[in-house]
Amino acid sequence: MVTPESIVRSEPDYRFDFCGGHLAIDFTNTVGSRGSDPEEHFNTYGDVLAWAEARRVLSRADASKLKRRASADPDAARRAWRRAVDLREALYAVLSRAAGGGAVDQASLARLNRYVSETFGTAQLSAAGGRLTLATPSDEGLDAMLAQIVRAAVDLLTSDAMSRVGRCADDTCAWLFLDTTRSGTRRWCDMKSCGNRSKVRRFRKH
Numbered sequence: 310m311v312t313p314e315s316i317v318r319s320e321p322d323y324r325f326d327f328c329g330g331h332l333a334i335d336f337t338n339t340v341g342s343r344g345s346d347p348e349e350h351f352n353t354y355g356d357v358l359a360w361a362e363a364r365r366v367l368s369r370a371d372a373s374k375l376k377r378r379a380s381a382d383p384d385a386a387r388r389a390w391r392r393a394v395d396l397r398e399a400l401y402a403v404l405s406r407a408a409g410g411g412a413v414d415q416a417s418l419a420r421l422n423r424y425v426s427e428t429f430g431t432a433q434l435s436a437a438g439g440r441l442t443l444a445t446p447s448d449e450g451l452d453a454m455l456a457q458i459v460r461a462a463v464d465l466l467t468s469d470a471m472s473r474v475g476r477c478a479d480d481t482c483a484w485l486f487l488d489t490t491r492s493g494t495r496r497w498c499d500m501k502s503c504g505n506r507s508k509v510r511r512f513r514k515h
Contacts, residue, residue: 315390317355318353324363328486333461337404337485338498351390353390366457375453382451393452398420399424400462401485402417404466404474405483408485425463429463431445432445475488479497482498
């Protein structure tokens with residue numbers, strides 16, 4: 310049986326980077342070199358599943374289950390992939406504007422709010438372990454993992470932590486990060502990559 314292209318990883322050797330420090334931010338950082346020559350790393354539903362498993366949004370067993378279901382319904386897998394990319398781009402647009410201190414783009418916010426409405430529309434308070442938690446009913450859709458990302462995004466966007474969201478100082482990168490340093494002066498998504506490249510460029514100018 311030939312495996313549908315929709316669930317095969319487009320870049321089997323690519324390792325996702327989680328330097329963003331927050332689930333919602335790491336989700337947006339699945340496009341390389343955003344500020345110059347974008348490199349898409351979500352080209353198939355298989356890529357989205359691989360990211361979700363690597364980021365521990367999904368267990369290996371759950372990822373395998375979704376992969377089997379996606380293999381039986383490639384069209385549904387492609388729809389789930391398109392929704393993941395759409396959510397990611399709306400979320401990046403909102404977060405990056407907020408990180409730069411600019412006004413939120415209303416069109417992007419409206420796109421993001423569609424996912425918020427879907428995620429929280431049937432949510433209920435549930436008593437567990439002596440405390441109340443907000444629970445969303447189990448979703449059997451192939452894009453069920455997106456609910457966790459939406460909830461994480463809402464928590465971030467409505468918290469004081471938003472003042473700590475920054476954009477990489479390397480304009481060719483444009484990745485986002487949550488600055489957890491005590492000084493609040495983090496400039497790079499990753500000092501070992503973007504930070505070092507900047508140092509090399511400055512050295513060559515002198």
